[in-house]
Amino acid sequence: MDLLNRIDEVRAQLQNDIQQVGADPQAAENLRIKYLGKKGLISVLFADFNSIPAEQKPQIGRVLNILKKDAEARIQALSEKLKATSSQDEFFDYSLPGLTPAVGHLHPITQTLNRVIAIFREIGFVVEFGPEVETDYNNFQALNFADDHPARDMQDTFFIDEKRLLRTHTSPIQIRTMLKKKPPIRILAPGRVYRNEAINPRSHCVFHQVEGLYVDENVTFSELKTTLEVFAWRFFGADVKTRFRPGFFPFTEPSAEMDISCFICAGKGCRLCKYTGWLEILGCGMVDPNVFKNVGIDPEKYTGYAFGMGIDRTALLKYGIGDIRLYFDGDVRFLEQF
């Protein structure tokens, strides 16, 4: 038979085969072998092509090449179509769980501290640090704690030797800063502190504080109130109420405690606020003139305020954590919640 006719025949047969193909994903591969395999129908045509007279070759060669390209393309298309219709691949289960990145969690004390610091930095406080092993002078004497005064009982202390101890509050950073810098001074001092007290659900011998100090001419108690009110609203919400009442700290006078209305019961009384409607948040006051004298600042010219709060306790309140010891266990079921 004339080669050209055979070419037409193969083309028609391919057309027919492709139309009859079902859903068998193997079908495309079968057709490829049948037409394009080593002994496939088109390969046979090429073999026969070699023996035709030379003057026919350009014309028939072109037709044959078109057939081959066409066959390849159509079988490829068929193959893709079949693949796409196979139900395993076709089905898109959008409900598969996402592949979550391995994220870590910052400790609730870190997060609370960062929030507190962010608020005070907005109103111009600068963060200062100090060492955990302090001198008795910086921790007590310079802060106007007399040697044998009962005020020292408020802060049971871990001693290292006669002169050194683990700081019981971050207030020695006040002293360090005032010895180093001249007013105006406006600092925030965060850090770990220690008290020799038995560990129980409400208190730990290791905890964290942040302390603020502002010294300048004309710093007033009235402004201290505003500063802390702004903090309370920003931190606990604009609807909390604040209350200031007298307190006692050797390094401030007048000294005050700031309470906020309980944000659980809105001041009605609940277990968290021990049915008082108020939560004790921080201690504050005007810098005692004796402290100024100890660091060489003239108390007649300058006034100042200081405040301090326990971060651990604030975080307990903020997150509704019932046991302070959870902070130190490192239980990831706890940490992952923050």
Place this chain on the structure above:
Amino acid sequence: MIVNTNWLKKYTDYSYSAEELAERLTAIGLESNLIPDKAAGLEEVLIAEILAVNPHPNADRLTVCIVTTGEKQFAVVCGAPNVKKGLKVPLALVGSTLPNGMILKPIKIRGVASEGMLCAEDELGISEDHSGIMILDENAIVGGRLADYLASNDRSLEIDLTPNRPDCTSHIGVAREIALMTGNELYKPDINLSESESATSAYISVGIEDQIGCPRYAARLVQGVKIGPSPDWLVKALASIGQRSINNVVDAANYVLMETGHPLHTFDYANLKGQKIVVRRAKAGEKVVTLDGIERELSDDILLICDGERPVAIAGIMGLANSEIEKDTRDVLIESAYFNPRIIRRGSRYLGLQTEASYRFERGADYEGAIYALERGAELIAEVAGGRVCRGVVDEYPKPIESPKIVLRYERTNRLIGMKFEPEWVKKVLVGLGCDILNSNAQEVAVRVPSWRPDLEREIDLIEEVVRIYGMSRVPSTKTLQMIPNISTDDRYDRIEKLRSFMATCGYSELYCNSLVSARATEFGFEPVKPVKLRNPLSQDMTFLRTSLIPGMIAAIKHNFNRRRFDLRLFELGHVQAYAPEEETQARESLRLGALLTGYFDEPNWAYPRRKTNSFILKGLADTLAHEFGVCNLNYSKAENLFFKRLVKISAGKKVLGYFGELAPDYLGKDWDIEEPVFGMELDADFLLKQVNLAKIYKEPPVFPSTERDLSIVVKCEILVGDIMKKIRQNGGDLLREIRFYDLYLGKNVDKNEKSLTFNLLFQADDRTLTDAEVDQIMATIHSNLSRELNARLR
């Protein structure tokens, strides 16, 4: 300090409810909490009278009591020993609710039905007492509610006193504060003593050897008392503030203490030898037996009250057993003194003994009030125990103490508080506090402060009083905040913050571990250090300051393992302390970053295989941190340590940045009972933070395309990949921009002593597109160098 609302009314009038009083006292600095109402929850308990006590037919120890509520009679089975005809007792009928929420059910006890229950104090939630049925007063109204009987408006407040307010350790002191708020008068009870002919001074003389320790010592004798129980009003008054009655004389002294705040001590005069009192310092090592029966060794800081021969009391702290009031005491010597607060405090601390007396003396008693308290004590003892009060007091007060004179400037006050106070109002407050106004003008007022306020020494103390009484909540807040132009930076905090967030972003959760650790934990470390020891630790396992973060972090791993969490990525940023090897006196604090890994790094998931953690995840972390925080030229070298199976030291130049490795199974097993592999790293965070350069400079990315080539070689096992990479870099020239090591193959087709490695090399020029020939030439140089120097074969 507990005060009773009715007791307070003896000294000033006020109409606040107990709740309101607590709130108002809190607002002026006496933080007060109401003690729960005894009557609460007792609304359904009735008062009944026992008409008859019949034996129980089936039980010897039980009785069947017939009781009446006036209208009706009930039969109640009772097991208490103290039931008697005619007694008035609390009755809970079947169906009524007790304070603990229990509802009384109908019950038969040993075959006899009981219509209710006669209650003991513990069942009513009044006390712990279960020794018998609570017996009520004869005048209790039968058929009335027990709640009404108990209530009678009598509430008590617990005041959490700040250490600067000894004046409020008494009812009169608290009443003075109330009077300041109400503007009502304060009345101190008048004293009406009928003195006998014999003078106190005929029986006792006082000699003060230590006038610094004891500026004043006064005493008075009451003769012929009869020791016995206290009258009902006295027992009740003491009970209302949680004090137990002892006997009439001791109770009277206690009452005066709670009324005036001034501690009295009572001696059995018969046991005082030589008719004299001597106040002296103890000798170090001197031993005495206090009236609690304990023998105590004294220091020379302690002040002793002695008679003619021996110590009879530790001054201001506790009496001695040898002279206490006994059942047969007839003559009572009452002491009312003023002791130096510091000496009492030192003694109390030395002895580990705090008493009602020492609590007040160490805060500062009222040196002028000593005589009033003494007179009041004598009057009361004579009233409740009989006896004759001897004429006059012996009052040794060689150098009367003068209370300070203070000038208060109005302008200073206004400037500090930030509001204007009216001078007239300020003066009224000062007078209410007990100050004497010495003189005053438009600018200032000079006062003599009262002897009961040792905390008022300076102008600032009076300013505090002014704002305290005015009400701190009433002080207006400023409308604006002052800002100070600030150019100092606090970027250490920023850096710390960045480091923490970076670790969390890398997948590590943050730990806070205890910095107080055991001796064993301080052995852990990379370099030998001397740990800092506490002189007074809370417990054996919290004696030292940590020298490494890792032991505490392993404890957290153990805690999580116990809760079946085995895949952990943890970090901590915290301080460690140690003495520097060369200087033993100065503890050196450093900030460390610790990281621990165990189990799988990723969560179980459906798409990818999970990665087991290993040391190289930590190495990668160290590299990334170093890059992020600007530490250059990291160097790794092998290190040895007992606590690690494999340990690598990380240096940057001459400085050691830290260590990482796999913890030794031996250590994990023995110390922690952990079998799973744990990988740990500890870095010097101070160093890391010092380097950080938060300011970054942008560099234009290359314009011309890069060319990549793979390099697969086979080398001897012991050749370090790091060394090979170094060689490649050296030979790659400027155009070699990156080397990525991505395949390590051991096994089939590779000799046992060899390993097959594949690197991906990236070449790039800034000024042109590289040709294949150029890159081929560099590759050839690399090949020949590797094969010559490391015997590497191409694959």
